[in-house]
Amino acid sequence: MSAARVGIVGCGKISQQYLTTLAKTSNLELVAVADLDLARAQAVAADYPQVRALSVVDLMADDEVDVVLNLTVPAAHAEVALLAIDAGKDVYLEKPLASTTQEGRTILAAAQAAGVRVGCAPDTVLGTGTQTARNAIDSNLIGRPIAATATMVTPGHERWHPDPDFYYLPGGGPLLDMGPYYVTSLVTLLGPVSSVIGAASRTRDERLIGSGPRAGESIKVTIDTHVTGVLVHESGALSTLVMSFDAVATKASNIEVHGDQGSLVVPDPNQFAGEVQLHRLGGSGWETLPVSAGYPEAGRGIGLSDMMATPAGVEHRAGGKLAYHVLDVMESLLDAAHIGTSVSVASSCERPAAVELP
Template identity: 50%
Template sequence: MERVGIGIIGCGNISGAYLKAMAGFDILEIRGIADLNQAAAEAKAAEFNVPVSTIDRLMREPKVEIILNLTIPRAHVEVGLKALAAGKHTYSEKPLGINFAEGKKLAEAAKKAGLRIGAAPDTFLGGGHQTSRAVVDSGALGLAVGGTASFMRPGHESWHPNPDFYYDIGGGPMLDMGPYYITDLVNLFGPVKSVAGFATMLRRERTITSEPRRGEIIQVKVPTHIAGVLSFENGAVVQVTMSFDVAGHKHVPIEIYGTEGTLLVPDPNFFKGPISLLKKGGEFEDYPVDQPYADDNYRSIGLADMAYAIRNDRPHRANGDLALHVLEVMEAFGIAAETGKTVAISTTVERPAPLSDSLVNGVLGK
């Protein structure tokens, strides 16, 4: 099968994970990597032995079919629109955009151009989450009742070398970590119908404690503790908390409740992780992960699935409709907090096809 040419724009912290994982998917051929900071592009190209390029050159290169957009969130849509205008499919880091309006603009531009868009997270394609999906689909939990989704940490200024954008417009725990949790919940339950929520911003400044900028003060411009409820079209109700203000917690990242059982789902920021199943009247027991892609960090599997989908003329899983739906849901928490009202979600989406065998034919493989 002919390989799909990839042009990478953005050489930030996440690019290394993508470049490492992309080497494991034969369908992907990196045609160049670029950044506004040419020195950063040259360093990353040398580290991973890939061609260095420029943004303009990648947009013009006929052998680049997909632009992999690893820029900061505020640039996702701007770069995506340029890629579409250049006739390229585009796949971006999460979130699709920093608000629903601009995400919708990108989605509409892609449809008008007859091109594909995709977006992270793709962790829901990992073995831990696909096994969880199989348990839900088997009916072992009975009727879907609800669940919890919890991410609560002190904040990224303790480890990230340049944490400013996490507290700028387009950042915050919901747009940063929410995509992992909400995408996985949609994978498990289907589309969200409505959202209720609250949000707080307890501190207006943060002190960086990581290197090399230890001691610098950064401004906080977005809520840093968000809590609320998702009502799904299938009737399930899930409590969600995303926070950069909490010292720590003991909640399992995702718990799924049904009339006949409860499922403890792995951390959606990772592809693997333990699963526990409680059947009504019994005790929690470890559940074997029997799906592929559960033994490593596969950040690029969504891109690889998109590449195979292009070659096989089938839908890709980490698609624009899914990313746009998740973006609208995340924004709804803020709207609900500001208005004190439950927010109806205007988009809907089909659950992505389960991944059980092969990326090649829609069911896994290289």
């Protein structure tokens, strides 16, 4: 099988991690890059002799590009994805799928009509960390899953990111920025979500940039910066979620899953690997499970590789339907926080296929 020819749109900070993965992935070949700042695209192309720096319009029209890797800011995800789909190209997006579920539905409907595929990060759940935890659940090591907790606490990305504005605009915030890692992992482990309840707050209306040429500049905050809630899975399991750009630190595990026969500590879903620990009912303490599933030594972009290797007509693991459901869960959680009552999640999805060790 020949390698799929990839064109990247968006050459910002996250692109470097994707470039590293593309360079060592046999079924993907980077052929073009584009950015609204052409100089950034040219800087990337300069490091890869076979890669051309193009305008976004020219990249979409290029017959040598099979799939568009959309690494733009969240507010531009839908616009760029629809350009790729209109050009007849598969598209794989950085998370979240879009800023709103309405935009997400538009992307999926356009892709279906055009007969192209949509994939979306996060693909960290395809690594050995989350997949080993999933294998433990599927192997009945914790019995019937009852509940999970997922916690992400940081004082805010403006402390380290030189251009953090988009984190505090619609489509950003701790839930839509970091929540996709946690919610995608919870759906991978426990299946889709049927309803949510939630609460949210904002501690301040401005933030100060802490690094780079704009250090000391004040930016506006227009979204909730601390969100908490409960996800009711279709299976009956309950997941408690805490996502914060306001607090300082936590000693809580990133994700824990509890069953009637045992409990699991699941590694950071923002990473591909990490130790999975199990405490069995009646056991003497925590034991570290051997790696039993997942793509070893994976990096950002493995989901795109998985998508291009998946036969036509089969839903790939980091698929658009999963990403849409995750977006729907998060939007529903924010709705629930604002209206103060439980909200049903309109969408559902298949639990993604497990990743066996190669």
